[in-house]
Amino acid sequence: DVKVTQSSRYLVKRTGEKVFLECVQDMDHENMFWYRQDPGLGLRLIYFSYDVKMKEKGDIPEGYSVSREKKERFSLILESASTNQTSMYLCASSTQFPYGYTFGSGTRLTVV
Amino acid sequence: AQSVTQLDSQVPVFEEAPVELRCNYSSSVSVYLFWYVQYPNQGLQLLLKYLSGSTLVESINGFEAEFNKSQTSFHLRKPSVHISDTAEYFCAVSSDNSGGYQKVTFGIGTKLQVIP
Numbered sequence: 001d002v003k004v005t006q007s008s009r010y011l012v013k014r015t016g017e018k019v020f021l022e023c024v025q026d027m028d029h030e031n032m033f034w035y036r037q038d039p040g041l042g043l044r045l046i047y048f049s050y051d052v053k054m055k056e057k058g059d060i061p062e063g064y065s066v067s068r069e070k071k072e073r074f075s076l077i078l079e080s081a082s083t084n085q086t087s088m089y090l091c092a093s094s095t096q097f098p099y100g101y102t103f104g105s106g107t108r109l110t111v112v
Numbered sequence: 113a114q115s116v117t118q119l120d121s122q123v124p125v126f127e128e129a130p131v132e133l134r135c136n137y138s139s140s141v142s143v144y145l146f147w148y149v150q151y152p153n154q155g156l157q158l159l160l161k162y163l164s165g166s167t168l169v170e171s172i173n174g175f176e177a178e179f180n181k182s183q184t185s186f187h188l189r190k191p192s193v194h195i196s197d198t199a200e201y202f203c204a205v206s207s208d209n210s211g212g213y214q215k216v217t218f219g220i221g222t223k224l225q226v227i228p
Contacts, residue, residue: 004155103155106154
């Protein structure tokens with residue numbers, strides 16, 4: 001079965017810390033995405049990548065960066081965590097458009 | 113620009129009753145439509161999708177959705193819900209733009225609560 005794995009289910013970090021969220025997919029998908037999910041706001045796209053070492057800004061990239069050194073791994077980086085980045089973070093991957101996403105289980109990040 | 117509107121944030125329904133979760137979209141070009149389901153403390157799972165062809169699409173667990181171009185809708189229905197259907201449901205749209213990345217836009221979600 002295809003799988004997207006996010007390294008942590010729950011994470012608590014302090015304000016100002018640098019935070020790494022890791023995502024790995026085993027489906028050889030070209031495209032990978034990071035979303036954040038907040039009540040009443042749905043899913044908002046932070047960054048996406050459609051090839052190794054390629055990255056594109058989504059709708060809310062401020063305060064985040066990404067890294068894709070290998071096809072199967074897409075990392076989200078919070079350069080200096082702030083309390084307004086407390087959220088559920090979802091990683092997804094897809095093959096050629098428009099065949100739907102496969103999501104990971106999510107990382108619930110709390111910044112205190 | 114494309115957008116998705118899910119008209120109900122929460123839908124309570126008794127077990128074995130029918131349910132409809134509403135979704136309307138806007139787009140100036142051809143669209144592809146999706147419904148995802150999110151069970152508590154999990155990621156989203158693709159439930160069903162409309163790409164082309166028959167406007168009625170079905171999932172393996174009894175849900176169906178109908179693409180209605182004139183009403184720009186893609187409502188999700190199930191004739192008889194089960195307790196295990198309690199989850200949050202997200203409608204999503206993607207457009208067939210020429211060149212560049214085809215963005216997927218999600219609705220804000222509808223929480224389906226099935227009451228025993």
